[in-house]
Amino acid sequence: xxxxxxxxxxxxxxxxxxxxxxxxxxxxxxxxxxxxxxxxxxxxxxxxxxxxxxxxxxxxxxxxxxxxxxxxxxxxxxxxxxxxxxxxxxxxxxxxxxxxxxxxxxxxxxxxxxxxxxxxxxxxxxxxxxxxxxxxxxxxxxxxxxxxxxxxxxxxxxxxxxxxxxxxxxxxxxxxxxxxxxxxxxxxxxxxxxxxxxxxxxxxxxxxxxxxxxxxxxxxxxxxxxxxxxx
Amino acid sequence: xxxxxxxxxxxxxxxxxxxxxxxxxxxxxxxxxxxxxxxxxxxxxxxxxxxxxxxxxxxxxxxxxxxxxxxxxxxxxxxxxxxxxxxxxxxxxxxxxxxxxxxxxxxxxxxxx
Numbered sequence: 142x143x144x145x146x147x148x149x150x151x152x153x154x155x156x157x158x159x160x161x162x163x164x165x166x167x168x169x170x171x172x173x174x175x176x177x178x179x180x181x182x183x184x185x186x187x188x189x190x191x192x193x194x195x196x197x198x199x200x201x202x203x204x205x206x207x208x209x210x211x212x213x214x215x216x217x218x219x220x221x222x223x224x225x226x227x228x229x230x231x232x233x234x235x236x237x238x239x240x241x242x243x244x245x246x247x248x249x250x251x252x253x254x255x256x257x258x259x260x261x262x263x264x265x266x267x268x269x270x271x272x273x274x275x276x277x278x279x280x281x282x283x284x285x286x287x288x289x290x291x292x293x294x295x296x297x298x299x300x301x302x303x304x305x306x307x308x309x310x311x312x313x314x315x316x317x318x319x320x321x322x323x324x325x326x327x328x329x330x331x332x333x334x335x336x337x338x339x340x341x342x343x344x345x346x347x348x349x350x351x352x353x354x355x356x357x358x359x360x361x362x363x364x365x366x367x368x369x370x371x372x
Numbered sequence: 373x374x375x376x377x378x379x380x381x382x383x384x385x386x387x388x389x390x391x392x393x394x395x396x397x398x399x400x401x402x403x404x405x406x407x408x409x410x411x412x413x414x415x416x417x418x419x420x421x422x423x424x425x426x427x428x429x430x431x432x433x434x435x436x437x438x439x440x441x442x443x444x445x446x447x448x449x450x451x452x453x454x455x456x457x458x459x460x461x462x463x464x465x466x467x468x469x470x471x472x473x474x475x476x477x478x479x480x481x482x483x484x485x
Contacts, residue, residue: 142485147394151391166456202416213480215404
């Protein structure tokens, strides 16, 4: 690999721009491919460029045969994002676990006593109302959103934005009773049963978790199951 | 330290480490999992960077074949030519460096030029 190619990959990763490295395994020829790369600008052929762009869309590294040679497409996607609403004790544990699992974590809480950098050295802390922050940061299909405040005036606006997003996981802390009451309020606000079924609550796999760390494990396990178990 | 998009902890940063090593004048090879069969422990795209002293970051298996990959990487650093390595239960070296889990992996090794 030429150093210039390595530098370009690292720059794209740092800018969180999805990028693929296409390598012809027989010859070692390589090209850096973006979603909008034109085939005339790289030396690996139109079929290879198109295969690399398909892999970028699929968000999946893959080996393919093109034009009589073997092409390996290595997709480098930005980290998945986890939005945690509520800078509470469980969030402090969840931030660390999510970081280990490769997520970029954003903790959202307008209450300044909770949302401090000292309490969250490993996450970006956003001191805004959850719905406003989520609308600004635009969760996508590679995002997970978890509400942890126990306070309906913080959790519910966040869930309303979450349900309108493509987030692959939406979780809400709270007992079964809390969940039922919340679902009724959201249903009255116009959300369908199908939409509300996207909310995982009580949040996390039922492993009997009690402490903040254990609850964070249960949540992280459920998110991982939703992300991976189907594929 | 924080940015508006969040920060990463625990991520591998293999490529970033390769750049740092290479910038310090070390010769560096990259190993990338390009194909897996069966229950191989690390997915396609997993990477490991090796310097000319045999230090490495990242992983291409659950620790089963890293030693052999590092040895082959030192050779690629000397020779310069990229190479495909195959490891698996059917490998003749199975008892030494095969994957105990029964999976198989193909690994592409290349030198940073």
